[in-house]
Amino acid sequence: MGGTFDPIHHGHLVAASEVAHHYDLDEVVFVPTGQPWQKADKIVSAPEDRYLMTVIATASNPRFSVSRVDIDRSGPTFTIDTLRDIHRVYGPGVELYFITGADALAQILSWRDVDELFTIAHFVGCTRPGHTLQDPGLPEGMISLIEIPALSISSSECRDRVQAGQPIWYLVPDGIVQYIGKRALYQGEIVGGGE
Numbered sequence: 001m002g003g004t005f006d007p008i009h010h011g012h013l014v015a016a017s018e019v020a021h022h023y024d025l026d027e028v029v030f031v032p033t034g035q036p037w038q039k040a041d042k043i044v045s046a047p048e049d050r051y052l053m054t055v056i057a058t059a060s061n062p063r064f065s066v067s068r069v070d071i072d073r074s075g076p077t078f079t080i081d082t083l084r085d086i087h088r089v090y091g092p093g094v095e096l097y098f099i100t101g102a103d104a105l106a107q108i109l110s111w112r113d114v115d116e117l118f119t120i121a122h123f124v125g126c127t128r129p130g131h132t133l134q135d136p137g138l139p140e141g142m143i144s145l146i147e148i149p150a151l152s153i154s155s156s157e158c159r160d161r162v163q164a165g166q167p168i169w170y171l172v173p174d175g176i177v178q179y180i181g182k183r184a185l186y187q188g189e190i191v192g193g194g195e
């Protein structure tokens with residue numbers, strides 16, 4: 001599952017858990033983006049903070065892991081590179097599923113090397129409150145759509161709440177609340193951070 005994870009929240013974790021259950025996956029690898037080029041107009045926290053928050057949030061689940069492939073690669077993050085790197089790490093025989101939410105799915109035709117993407121991994125689109133889940137017009141079978149329990153949580157809302165001094169307990173794992181406090185994240189002015 002790729003994401004900016006700024007911060008990771010329970011919407012991400014529920015989506016990952018549901019897809020893992022549905023497809024009986026051995027492992028879900030969370031891959032925090034290095035430079036999310038389609039969020040270039042937004043301020044994004046340091047990759048190392050987003051990576052550590054993802055590690056903290058997933059630590060208790062033995063089937064969840066976190067990869068550094070995107071944060072260790074320089075330049076904008078493209079999923080085509082993510083999938084090639086993951087294949088190198090796990091070996092060419094592994095079957096990959098790329099988990100993505102309804103909002104990301106709507107943009108997928110704008111992603112780099114979109115045609116090749118579907119030859120490397122299965123794409124799974126998850127429902128997300130506030131976004132309509134539509135097949136983006138690709139040939140049948142390229143993307144599977146699955147319904148997950150609705151959690152109307154977004155990272156931008158979490159950041160806005162921290163900046164406004166409102167609690168984010170129970171929107172994110174407890175360790176993430178503590179990490180955000182310890183590192184004083186999201187307390188400055190957010191430019192273009194809202195949805």
Ligand SMILES: Nc1ncnc2c1ncn2[C@@H]1O[C@H](COP(=O)(O)OP(=O)(O)OP(=O)(O)O)[C@@H](O)[C@H]1O
Nearest residue numbers: 003004005011100101102104128151153154155156
């Ligand atoms: N509540 C949710 N339910 C289902 N999928 C989600 C949810 N929140 C995020 N996702 C999906 O998780 C992936 C990574 O999301 P991302 O890290 O950009 O979080 P976000 O909450 O969308 O962030 P932001 O509010 O900053 O845009 C995307 O594919 C997104 O669609």
Ligand SMILES: O=C(O)c1ccc[n+]([C@@H]2O[C@H](COP(=O)([O-])O)[C@@H](O)[C@H]2O)c1
Nearest residue numbers: 002003004033036038077078079111112
């Ligand atoms: O490959 C691309 O061109 C591309 C463009 C936009 C987003 N993505 C990927 O989509 C995932 C969700 O991205 P985001 O920005 O919504 O957190 C993450 O893994 C990104 O690297 C990928």
